[in-house]
Amino acid sequence: MRKPRATAATSGPDGLAPAGDVAAIVAGTHGDPFSVLGVQEAGKGFVARCFVPNAEFVTAYTLTGKEVGELSRRDDAGFFEGKVSIRKRQPLRYH
Numbered sequence: 001m002r003k004p005r006a007t008a009a010t011s012g013p014d015g016l017a018p019a020g021d022v023a024a025i026v027a028g029t030h031g032d033p034f035s036v037l038g039v040q041e042a043g044k045g046f047v048a049r050c051f052v053p054n055a056e057f058v059t060a061y062t063l064t065g066k067e068v069g070e071l072s073r074r075d076d077a078g079f080f081e082g083k084v085s086i087r088k089r090q091p092l093r094y095h
Helices: 019-027
Strands: 038-042 045-051 058-061 067-075 079-084
Touching (some): 019 067, 019 079, 045 067, 058 079
Antiparallel strands (some): 038 045
């Protein structure tokens, strides 16, 4: 499996997705949403991002059920992101 590349377009210096990417994902017009969504490198750690329309809260979990982070709602339409406590890139579940 190829490791997705980390670029300035997918993460600002604070680890947050650029506002333009968030708006495009919410609008359904982003040309490469998976470059922004999911687990992304952010500095020396990782952030998780997801789009879950109408959700009020989102928590990220490993596939074994360990909670690894609460995600903050960046857009009322359902875009969430936040730091996650994982040591390597891995699939996560969002509830």
